[in-house]
Amino acid sequence: GNEESSGDSSSDSGLSGTLNGGGASSQEKAQAAWRAGFQGDNPDATINYDPVGSGTGRENFINGAYSFAGTDSAINNDEGELDAATERCGDDVIQVPAYVSPIAVIYNLDGVDQLNLSAEVIANIFNGSITKWNDPAIADLNPDATLPGDTITPVHRQDDSGTTDNFTQYLAAAGNGAWKADPDGVWPAEYKGEAAEGTSGVVGAVTDGSGTIGYADASAAADLGVAAIQVGEEFNTPSAEGAAQVVANSPTVEGASPNDMAVDVDRTTTESGSYPLLLVSYLLACPTYDSAEEADLVKGYLTYVVSDAGQQAAADEAGSAPLDSSLSEQAASIIDAISSGS
Amino acid sequence: MTDTLTPEKQSPPSTDRPPNSFSDRLFAGLALAAGITIMVALAGVFVFLAIEGAPGLSVDPSFYEPATTFAGYVWPLVWGTTLAALIALVFAVPFAIGLALFVSHYAPRRLATPVAYLIDLLAAIPSVVFGLWGGGVLNRYMVPIQDWLYAHFSWIPFFAGPPSATGRTMLTAGVVLAIMVLPITTAICREVFARTPRLNEEAALALGATRWEMIRTAVFPYSRSGMISAVMLGLGRALGETMAVAMVLSASPIVTLNIISSSNPATIASNIASNYKEATPDKQAVLIATGLVLFAFTFAVNFVARWVAGRSDRRMA
Amino acid sequence: MSTLQQQPARENVAVHTVRLPSWAPWLVAAGSCGVGALVWLLTTSLGLGVLAGVVTFLVALPLWSAAVENRRAAVDRLATSVVWTTFAVAMVPLVWLVWTVLKNGLPVINAQFLTYSMRNVIGDAQGGLYHALMGTLLITGAATVISVPIGVFCAIYLVEYGKGKRLARWITFLVDVMTGIPSIVAGLFALSLFVIIFGPSVRIGFGGAVALSLLMIPTVVRSTEEMLRLVPDDLREASYALGVRRWRTIVKVVLPTSAGGIVTGIMLAISRVIGETAPLLVVAGFTDSVNTNLFSDRMMTLPVFIFTQYSTSTEKGLSYAWGGALVLIAIVMVLNLTARIIGRIFAPKTGR
Amino acid sequence: MAKSIDVSDLDIYYGDFKAVEGVNLTIRARAVTAFIGPSGCGKSTVLRSLNRMHEVIPGARVEGKIMVDGQSLYDPSVDPVAVRRQIGMVFQRPNPFPTMSIFDNVLAGNKLNSKKMSKSDAEAIVERSLRHANLWDEVKDRLNKPGMSLSGGQQQRLCIARAIAVEPQVLLMDEPCSALDPISTSAIEDLIHELKSDYTIVIVTHNMQQAARVSEYTGFFNLRATGEPGRLVEFNETKKMFSNPDREATEAYISGRFG
Amino acid sequence: MAKSIDVSDLDIYYGDFKAVEGVNLTIRARAVTAFIGPSGCGKSTVLRSLNRMHEVIPGARVEGKIMVDGQSLYDPSVDPVAVRRQIGMVFQRPNPFPTMSIFDNVLAGNKLNSKKMSKSDAEAIVERSLRHANLWDEVKDRLNKPGMSLSGGQQQRLCIARAIAVEPQVLLMDEPCSALDPISTSAIEDLIHELKSDYTIVIVTHNMQQAARVSEYTGFFNLRATGEPGRLVEFNETKKMFSNPDREATEAYISGRFG
Numbered sequence A: 001g002n003e004e005s006s007g008d009s010s011s012d013s014g015l016s017g018t019l020n021g022g023g024a025s026s027q028e029k030a031q032a033a034w035r036a037g038f039q040g041d042n043p044d045a046t047i048n049y050d051p052v053g054s055g056t057g058r059e060n061f062i063n064g065a066y067s068f069a070g071t072d073s074a075i076n077n078d079e080g081e082l083d084a085a086t087e088r089c090g091d092d093v094i095q096v097p098a099y100v101s102p103i104a105v106i107y108n109l110d111g112v113d114q115l116n117l118s119a120e121v122i123a124n125i126f127n128g129s130i131t132k133w134n135d136p137a138i139a140d141l142n143p144d145a146t147l148p149g150d151t152i153t154p155v156h157r158q159d160d161s162g163t164t165d166n167f168t169q170y171l172a173a174a175g176n177g178a179w180k181a182d183p184d185g186v187w188p189a190e191y192k193g194e195a196a197e198g199t200s201g202v203v204g205a206v207t208d209g210s211g212t213i214g215y216a217d218a219s220a221a222a223d224l225g226v227a228a229i230q231v232g233e234e235f236n237t238p239s240a241e242g243a244a245q246v247v248a249n250s251p252t253v254e255g256a257s258p259n260d261m262a263v264d265v266d267r268t269t270t271e272s273g274s275y276p277l278l279l280v281s282y283l284l285a286c287p288t289y290d291s292a293e294e295a296d297l298v299k300g301y302l303t304y305v306v307s308d309a310g311q312q313a314a315a316d317e318a319g320s321a322p323l324d325s326s327l328s329e330q331a332a333s334i335i336d337a338i339s340s341g342s
Numbered sequence B: 001m002t003d004t005l006t007p008e009k010q011s012p013p014s015t016d017r018p019p020n021s022f023s024d025r026l027f028a029g030l031a032l033a034a035g036i037t038i039m040v041a042l043a044g045v046f047v048f049l050a051i052e053g054a055p056g057l058s059v060d061p062s063f064y065e066p067a068t069t070f071a072g073y074v075w076p077l078v079w080g081t082t083l084a085a086l087i088a089l090v091f092a093v094p095f096a097i098g099l100a101l102f103v104s105h106y107a108p109r110r111l112a113t114p115v116a117y118l119i120d121l122l123a124a125i126p127s128v129v130f131g132l133w134g135g136g137v138l139n140r141y142m143v144p145i146q147d148w149l150y151a152h153f154s155w156i157p158f159f160a161g162p163p164s165a166t167g168r169t170m171l172t173a174g175v176v177l178a179i180m181v182l183p184i185t186t187a188i189c190r191e192v193f194a195r196t197p198r199l200n201e202e203a204a205l206a207l208g209a210t211r212w213e214m215i216r217t218a219v220f221p222y223s224r225s226g227m228i229s230a231v232m233l234g235l236g237r238a239l240g241e242t243m244a245v246a247m248v249l250s251a252s253p254i255v256t257l258n259i260i261s262s263s264n265p266a267t268i269a270s271n272i273a274s275n276y277k278e279a280t281p282d283k284q285a286v287l288i289a290t291g292l293v294l295f296a297f298t299f300a301v302n303f304v305a306r307w308v309a310g311r312s313d314r315r316m317a
Numbered sequence C: 001m002s003t004l005q006q007q008p009a010r011e012n013v014a015v016h017t018v019r020l021p022s023w024a025p026w027l028v029a030a031g032s033c034g035v036g037a038l039v040w041l042l043t044t045s046l047g048l049g050v051l052a053g054v055v056t057f058l059v060a061l062p063l064w065s066a067a068v069e070n071r072r073a074a075v076d077r078l079a080t081s082v083v084w085t086t087f088a089v090a091m092v093p094l095v096w097l098v099w100t101v102l103k104n105g106l107p108v109i110n111a112q113f114l115t116y117s118m119r120n121v122i123g124d125a126q127g128g129l130y131h132a133l134m135g136t137l138l139i140t141g142a143a144t145v146i147s148v149p150i151g152v153f154c155a156i157y158l159v160e161y162g163k164g165k166r167l168a169r170w171i172t173f174l175v176d177v178m179t180g181i182p183s184i185v186a187g188l189f190a191l192s193l194f195v196i197i198f199g200p201s202v203r204i205g206f207g208g209a210v211a212l213s214l215l216m217i218p219t220v221v222r223s224t225e226e227m228l229r230l231v232p233d234d235l236r237e238a239s240y241a242l243g244v245r246r247w248r249t250i251v252k253v254v255l256p257t258s259a260g261g262i263v264t265g266i267m268l269a270i271s272r273v274i275g276e277t278a279p280l281l282v283v284a285g286f287t288d289s290v291n292t293n294l295f296s297d298r299m300m301t302l303p304v305f306i307f308t309q310y311s312t313s314t315e316k317g318l319s320y321a322w323g324g325a326l327v328l329i330a331i332v333m334v335l336n337l338t339a340r341i342i343g344r345i346f347a348p349k350t351g352r
Numbered sequence D, E: 001m002a003k004s005i006d007v008s009d010l011d012i013y014y015g016d017f018k019a020v021e022g023v024n025l026t027i028r029a030r031a032v033t034a035f036i037g038p039s040g041c042g043k044s045t046v047l048r049s050l051n052r053m054h055e056v057i058p059g060a061r062v063e064g065k066i067m068v069d070g071q072s073l074y075d076p077s078v079d080p081v082a083v084r085r086q087i088g089m090v091f092q093r094p095n096p097f098p099t100m101s102i103f104d105n106v107l108a109g110n111k112l113n114s115k116k117m118s119k120s121d122a123e124a125i126v127e128r129s130l131r132h133a134n135l136w137d138e139v140k141d142r143l144n145k146p147g148m149s150l151s152g153g154q155q156q157r158l159c160i161a162r163a164i165a166v167e168p169q170v171l172l173m174d175e176p177c178s179a180l181d182p183i184s185t186s187a188i189e190d191l192i193h194e195l196k197s198d199y200t201i202v203i204v205t206h207n208m209q210q211a212a213r214v215s216e217y218t219g220f221f222n223l224r225a226t227g228e229p230g231r232l233v234e235f236n237e238t239k240k241m242f243s244n245p246d247r248e249a250t251e252a253y254i255s256g257r258f259g
């Protein structure tokens, strides 16, 4: 197998041991890239990442099961999680953005290769008020397309998901009030449509049906049609640069600790070239760990993750947007302070 | 020659050997211990569910959305669980009995063995694969069937429609569940059919029964309680199946008889699987509480089944 | 006497009745195929064609039989046709599924796929499922080692010792309830159990084995119980009358007589749990690397491998998922075959 | 209405094993024919081939000719179901249907044919059959009890009652009395006497006195050696057979006479 | 080394049903005692109570006293397993162990108790037992074939061989010949004659001639009516019983003699 040979790669940076983390499933592919890169540099180290979901990831981080965690929604104190995490770490918990990825609005409609949509129209499609593809609201945005009169079948996630959370945040913020429900990881029950398990389920359902529309991480869009969304006067298709641009220009959450880089994504930006329908996923870590080995591993790994090399590896593997260099430097400096012992 | 009762050779047996030897008691003790282990394990599961789930019965109403109480939250799930399991049984039971009969009484011997083997193979297919297949292959073929049902039978509440464009419906989930339930139910039915005493089958044949009449007079009555337990095992699997349902069914929290539309209630198990991972602790407690409900539900179903099987056994005694 | 009055009627039942020729079912089958093909052509729907063919067959043969033979023969023919049709219809999804798995899975299977793990495998580099293969074998093996003794002993208690006892009735009932434990609940239970012992970060293969045992035990108990009950009391009595102790009677006479069925039941139980995903994901965790120690660190299994590969929603991931499914099915096939051979060796020999 | 049966050159196989070879005999209508012979010589096998019960064993088959009233029994146009209905059978070991009451056991055969039977007809059939089988008095108060609740001897008589209830034309009995006490045996023998005026009866017995008492014709089967097929050594009138048999082997077997 | 058995005031129950009532008799050592009586009168039940096989049926129990060579058989300190090893039993229906070869079936009593024995000892026991049961010649070439491959009669003789192989002191036989042909029956009867000089034998039979031929003492059981418990009507020397019985009921039963 491949494992025996892994010792061959010549590097003596010498980090060793096993580091366990887990959380957001959106990071899974990026984590695979990071782990491969990091383990390549440190053959004696093993990093595990369980894609168990952000909630479980945060919980396991708080109760000490994970040394680090990935989460799609920044940890906050709505349910006391932030305090609990601080208690676990004995200090302000580290929260750095690690994975920024555009979310694509995917559709499957014969004869329509290009589709422009605004946040309001998307909200109205997913809340059930627009039911036909030739609805005037859609037609207005697509004067060149010949839209059939088919029924629209919106497909959403049935599992609790970071993608849904970010998608609904976008609709709520940019949808001109068309989206009434509170943004959440669980699809609001009052809005019907097809539900599907996981990103792959949504992609599968959109592919299988006709006249279907859904949302998924841009890297999973495959051969499906991808809608361009309205930003100001232009229509932008999902792009890593556009997403990175939005994150770079978004403020951090007010009142957060210096270790907390949670960004308040500006979903309503009209800046040219930006793509505000995106997902920001964070890494949680502690500033201090009891064991030196653990501290070194977390520090080494996270440093790699936010480094240019790490961000590029994730971009290649998962189609994510590399962090803007200022963000990346800020994150690196926070991570650099990780130490062991008291 | 051994002794116990030979006074010429031995002192009275009373002092010689205890009435039940140590080995016998040890073995019986082991057997009993195994039985008690099961009770303890089950009690453990129950206690775990109760402790972890109890807080979920009364958390902030926002966790029960769109309902406001736990009962309102769990009711569509109970409904979906029941509906999916019933659809699965409606399809699976006749097929299981037919297949079992085919293997035990109809198929030429050269065919029977490979067929039995193939069916066992079906049991080995992981539920994830059923999910892949049901949600990615089968559903496309269900769309025209559902359209047809809607066109002709929409007056039946089950087919009220409008039919789903992707085929990820209760009906499809039920069919997938039925296929998953089929092997276990078939295997047990086949086993009990094959064990019908040959003498009874011959008695029926000698009275001038056709093969079918022989099966009705000798095989079915003899197998009744075995068949019921086969169905129960199948039902148990259908009720608790997680991944395949989650991957096939398009779920939303509603209660409906309609099994071909895109709004279908989730099952308890699939709902746990779908929502557990991203959930916060409070939400997890709610989900575990629904697990407790599922547990109680299977308890009740078994109770009823036991009563039915008991009645048929009594008639046989 | 009524016998005499009925005699004329009896005379009608001649030994020689008119029977359909032995090729009649084949003729009807051929005709039904024709009808099916016609409907297929007319409606361009293969499904409708098949349906029409089957219905024609199910209706035509009994009707013909009823016309030529008698009602009972017609019913018998209907039953036979229905049973054969059931078989044919049930084979459809099976063959379809197996075909899908083969078609999608075969292309990815090669030596590297079977001997590599996914450690450090990204992009288009080829990895494999060796780690998951080892994990599945170890975890399922451990689950079998836990559940078979408990399950078989429990069945022995129920059949041999517990007859009529209230405790036995309770255990039987609880075993039934146990069949209804959703697999994810079993996983959560095992996790919380091990968290109590080893602390919150525990993710070990053995935990997965415990979760699987919880799912396996009821199946083992039920099938073993069923098999033990089928051993005639004659045999037990013959053994007792030879002055054989009860436990030796059970071990040497009852168990060997039912060994074939018990082994088959155990195989079915293994088949049932070997494909479980949710509990293993929760308690055994997820890793890219090989781990062969059940008692430390997380361990990958095939179903989890399939699920995670599928979840990547990439083409490569999807094809790995199908490859994993094929490997999993192949493992069970081999196990099944072994069990069958063992079962045949142990089966009561009639020698005829 | 009774049937005569002609058997010629009958070979009977279990798969590849030839159990019986070259049997030629004629079973007269309205008479009792007994088959005797040592254990394993194929008496039961021949008997079962007479109502096509042999073929229900997988792999079992028959070569040769059996003619019932001039019609070939193994003709492809013959329905084995109809054959068995008219050529009834009682087995060596009692085999009542375990799920049925005594009442239903007796009626099991009748119910197959006529779905609807008035209650009084049914009761009449049950009573008549059970009386014939000498079981009526013992079970008349518990007709609704399961058939398995009877003792072995009672069960066998129940099976005889069940076979009689469908009023077959030929009755094949495979050691029907081997589980019966003398009183029941005597009752069954009486019954055979009674029935033979209307029915053709073939009985396998290991009890030579029984053969001598009830039968007009006797066939003696024997094995040359274990593993070889059984053969019909002699077929003769019972009187002749027991007083002055043609074959020495018969003489030897019968003179080791036992009761 | 043979045992005598004293039975006094024995009542036997199946759950609440009293199957046998008030039996008093003495079974002499080194003699053959026969039990006769109509079907269902409790012969098998009494027989099974003599080696504590009755109690293996759930709910079955015994009241009264059975003394074997002066020791109470039902004393709580007595190990039923040891009892059964010394008081062997042959059943009405042949029941060879289906998983074992003929050879292993004969040795079952020894092997199941995991007695170690040399191969030659084992072979000697098998040959002696099979010869006693008059089965040796028929099976000596296929000792490794499964026990179930034999015909009914052969199977029963195999079971007798199996019971003899453990050399019990008392042998209980429940209609052991009911599935046997005359030659085998005769062999078994010879065997009984041979064994009775050393062993105590009790045989249930529905064949009065057999009882007359093999036994020194005979017990006649009867039922007053169905549903009532069976009783021992008369226990006497066989000669007396068959020539000049004390009771009228015995006379009546025996004179309806049948064989």
Ligand SMILES: Nc1ncnc2c1ncn2[C@@H]1O[C@H](COP(=O)(O)OP(=O)(O)OP(=O)(O)O)[C@@H](O)[C@H]1O
Pocket: C352, D014, D017, D019, D037, D038, D039, D040, D041, D042, D043, D044, D045, D046, D057, D206, D230, E149, E150, E151, E152, E153, E154, E179, E180, E181
């Ligand atoms: N189902 C079967 N399969 C294979 N061989 C069989 C089968 N039944 C009987 N035989 C063999 O056929 C031969 C004849 O058996 P059959 O039962 O007809 O003998 P029988 O004369 O009735 O003996 P018994 O008096 O013991 O009943 C025997 O050698 C027996 O082993």
Ligand SMILES: Nc1ncnc2c1ncn2[C@@H]1O[C@H](COP(=O)(O)OP(=O)(O)OP(=O)(O)O)[C@@H](O)[C@H]1O
Pocket: D149, D150, D151, D152, D153, D154, D179, D180, D181, E014, E017, E019, E037, E038, E039, E040, E041, E042, E043, E044, E045, E046, E057, E206, E230
């Ligand atoms: N296991 C049992 N449970 C309940 N009752 C039984 C059981 N076995 C026998 N009996 C009843 O006990 C009574 C005596 O039965 P037993 O078998 O001793 O009679 P038998 O004299 O041996 O008859 P046969 O000659 O038919 O063998 C009968 O009424 C029978 O119905």
Ligand SMILES: [Mg+2]
Pocket: D043, D044, D045, D092, D174, E152
């Ligand atoms: Mg026979």
Ligand SMILES: [Mg+2]
Pocket: D152, E043, E044, E045, E092, E174
């Ligand atoms: Mg008896």
Ligand SMILES: O=P([O-])([O-])[O-]
Pocket: A024, A025, A026, A027, A053, A054, A072, A160, A161, A162, A163, A164, A198, A199, B278
């Ligand atoms: O990344 P997800 O949480 O949407 O699976």
